[in-house]
Amino acid sequence: MPYPERTTSSSWVMGIVQALELEGLQGQQLFSDLGLDYSLLSDPDSRIPQDQMTRLWQRAVAVSGNPAIGLNMARVVRPAHFNVVGFALLSSRSLKEGLGRLVRYQRIIGEGADMALVQAPDSYSLQLQIHGDSLPAPRQSHDAALAYILAFLRWMTGEHLRPIEAGFAYPQPEDLTPYQSLFDCPLSFSQPHYHLRFDRAMMERPLATGNETLAQMHDQFAGEYLARFEQTRVTHQARQVLCRLLPQGEPKRQAVASALRMSTRTLQRRLQDEHTSFQQLLDETRRELAMQFLRQRRLTLLEIAYLLGFADPSNFFRAFKRWFGMPPGQYREQLEREAEQARNEPEGQ
Secondary structure (H helix, E strand, O other), X not given: OOOOOOEEEHHHHHHHHHHHHOOOOOHHHHHHHOOOOHHHXXXXXXXXXXXXXXXXXXXXXHHHOOOOHHHHHHHOOOHHHHOHHHHHHHOOOEHHXXXXXXXHXXXXXXXXXXXXXXXXXXXXXXXXXXXXOOOOOOHHHHHHHHHHHHHHHHHHXXXXXXXXXXXXXXXXXXXXXXXXXXXXOOEEOOOOOEEEEEEHHHHHOEOOOOXXXXXXXXXXXXXXXXXXXXXXXXHHHHHHHHHHHHHHOOOOHHHHHHHXXXXXXXXXXXXXXXXXXXXXXXXXXXXXXXXXXXXXXXXXXXXXXXHOOOOOHXXXXXXXXXXXXXXXXXXXXXXXXXXXXXXXXXXXX
């Protein structure tokens, strides 16, 4: 792999394991099946590779036969699962401020997640996209994040908060019951990104648990924790910038460097220190986004080419064939066959 692999906090993984065990699965057995060290979960500073988390979700779905198993995360709410970020949320003056902290510090929980809090005249939308490394992040990891965030906000306020809308990037599942029961709001599928949209007045209302002194203390802890990534993981930051800029056309090195507040020479040197280059990172980012976009049937191949910053679609087709050894249309057909096969497999297989 040409760049440092993304990782997930052992605190968040512990929450996932507890959620899977609610389904009757055995966490230690799942870790053993995947060759993972279960003892890492007892060390709050440990990190688990993102691709291993993908394999964990895949294994859990295969054993349980429940594709909505990620929603179990709403049943295991504890601030510690969010690491220091959970306590920062608790001391925030409002839900808006709390979610702002979640966006700011989300890399502590998992480096594969991109979050944004988007303001509209009457609402706020928390948008989410989780990226894998060699494997695309599964829908269950997104379900788990949305379910946990909503449950955490309800736990913070002591109220049954109802979003204006919950959105998912995958097609509508056959059984909506677990989604309707948990989110208790209008659901939308095949969306450009995963999101929870909340009423603006509710988000800006002062919280009884708000404590500015504690919030500042937790900000300091979270900032120090995050600084360890900032010093060594420019690759991750540059990849996030590329994801934002690609729909506008192929990003230039100078634009990415400026977004990271460094010179192009410094960016080049830092990427070299992390065993990659700007061109390698651009190519790899396009590759993993292409895998995600092809799973969204509503996107045409031409639209995907432009979303990846290719001015000429033929360049996208050539690049895709270099990445996967086949045209994108054939790759999409292969994904659909695999999905159909998975749906037809007997439960528990």
